[in-house]
Amino acid sequence: xxxxxxxxxxxxxxxxxxxACHHFSNAGFEVIAVARNTTFNNYFQTEYCDLTNKEDVKKxxxxxKPQHLLHLAGQNHVGQSWADPISSIETNVxxxxxxxxxxxxxxxxxxVIVVGSALxxxxxxxxxxxxxxxxxxxxxxxxxxxxxxxYNMPIVIAKPTNLIGPGFSNGVCSIFAKRxxxxxxxxxxxxxxxxxxxxERDFLxxxxxxxxxxxxxxxxxxxxxxxxSSGKSYSLREIINSLKSLTAIDFKIxxxxxxxxxxxxxxxxxxxxxLGWKPTIPLEISLEDTLNxxxxxxx
Numbered sequence: 001x002x003x004x005x006x007x008x009x010x011x012x013x014x015x016x017x018x019x020a021c022h023h024f025s026n027a028g029f030e031v032i033a034v035a036r037n038t039t040f041n042n043y044f045q046t047e048y049c050d051l052t053n054k055e056d057v058k059k060x061x062x063x064x065k066p067q068h069l070l071h072l073a074g075q076n077h078v079g080q081s082w083a084d085p086i087s088s089i090e091t092n093v094x095x096x097x098x099x100x101x102x103x104x105x106x107x108x109x110x111x112v113i114v115v116g117s118a119l120x121x122x123x124x125x126x127x128x129x130x131x132x133x134x135x136x137x138x139x140x141x142x143x144x145x146x147x148x149x150x151y152n153m154p155i156v157i158a159k160p161t162n163l164i165g166p167g168f169s170n171g172v173c174s175i176f177a178k179r180x181x182x183x184x185x186x187x188x189x190x191x192x193x194x195x196x197x198x199x200e201r202d203f204l205x206x207x208x209x210x211x212x213x214x215x216x217x218x219x220x221x222x223x224x225x226x227x228x229s230s231g232k233s234y235s236l237r238e239i240i241n242s243l244k245s246l247t248a249i250d251f252k253i254x255x256x257x258x259x260x261x262x263x264x265x266x267x268x269x270x271x272x273x274x275l276g277w278k279p280t281i282p283l284e285i286s287l288e289d290t291l292n293x294x295x296x297x298x299x
Contacts, residue, residue: 004030007217008066010051010099011073013040015169016115016206020070023210032064034073051095061102068217069112071099074140076117077170081133092136093143100147100155112155113217114144118202118229118267120159141225148223156220158213161229161267164286165206166293173203173290176240180247181294190251197237197255202229202267205281212277219275229267230279242287 007024011017012033021044025031033044040046049060051073074092075081081088096114103110117137121128129135141157148155164173182188212228220226240253269277 004028005068006030006032006064006066007068007070008032008034008061008064009070009072010034010095011071012042012044012046013037014072015167015171016163016209017072018042018167019165019206020072020210020213023207024070024214027214029068032066034060036073051098052090054098057095057098058102058105061099061106065107066103066110067107069099069103069110070213070217071096071112071114074115075136076133078119078131078133081131081136085132085135088132088136089139093139096140097143100144100153104147104151104153108151108153110154111217112144112153113158113213113220114140114155115213116141116157116159116225118159118161118227145223154222156216156222157225158216159225159227159267160209160212161202161204161227163206163209164203164290165281166289167206168297172201172236173239173243173287174294176243177287177290178294178298180243180249180251180291181298183249183251184247184295185298190249192240192251192253194236194240194253194255197240197253198235200233200235202231202233203239203283203286204228204230204279205286208279208281212272215275215277216272224271226272226275227267227269228272229269230283231269232283234283239287242284243291246284246288246291 007029009020012021013035021031021033031044033046034049036050038048047060049056051057075088119134120138121134144155147153179192183190209228216226
């Protein structure tokens with residue numbers, strides 16, 4: 001009989017999910033990967049479930065009876081949230097509610113990490129709401145925090161910044177890296193289009209983020225929100241120049257005139273740093289690994 005702590009990871013087929021499955025398996029957890037797409041195959045026990053379906057979620061939780069849950073599944077594309085806001089809210093909010101409510105009945109002591117977003121907004125300042133994605137992630141976190149308060153469930157919120165590194169991702173670093181690899185293969189014109197080269201963001205390697213999730217799962221306090229970030233900001237100009245130094249080709253950078261100022265996302269990792277975490281993978285290594293991933297997986 002397997003005596004390893006049983007960890008359910010939703011969104012296992014996604015960018016962070018794949019890294020999380022490997023990390024937690026190596027860390028001594030019995031990983032049960034949850035995916036919606038039945039074509040997803042990996043080395044872990046996999047359960048297929050539509051997390052927006054309440055009855056399916058009940059069956060999943062009843063079958064697995066996890067001791068821990070890392071909830072990564074969700075719709076994470078801002079543009080898609082504008083096109084279909086209801087679907088984003090169903091995917092991000094209702095799936096979370098179905099999961100924690102099923103756990104409340106089957107195993108209310110299951111330690112839960114709900115992964116929010118640095119793009120959440122302050123509900124007390126509605127004018128700061130920028131897009132439906134932000135609304136969906138904010139509601140997701142409010143629901144999770146409410147169940148922690150109302151039902152005394154051990155629920156913790158992780159709020160990561162922009163995650164980068166090897167793997168298929170919709171993030172800007174992956175978009176740039178994939179474009180450069182296509183240039184190397186002469187598939188596209190040697191130009192990168194950017195809205196605002198001076199826009200600054202905090203980038204963190206996904207592998208460092210997953211290590212933070214493990215620490216929060218073990219040491220994190222119920223009801224707390226843990227910001228996860230590098231604590232450093234880089235402009236998109238710096239990111240592209242770093243990528244440019246990692247390829248033999250030359251390319252142009254076209255920056256559209258954009259007077260819109262991007263508001264810096266406030267993310268302070270002090271709480272998770274106090275638990276003993278610190279990022280270890282330099283930005284240059286993350287970018288190089290991202291480029292090499294697309295070189296191996298292009299076409």
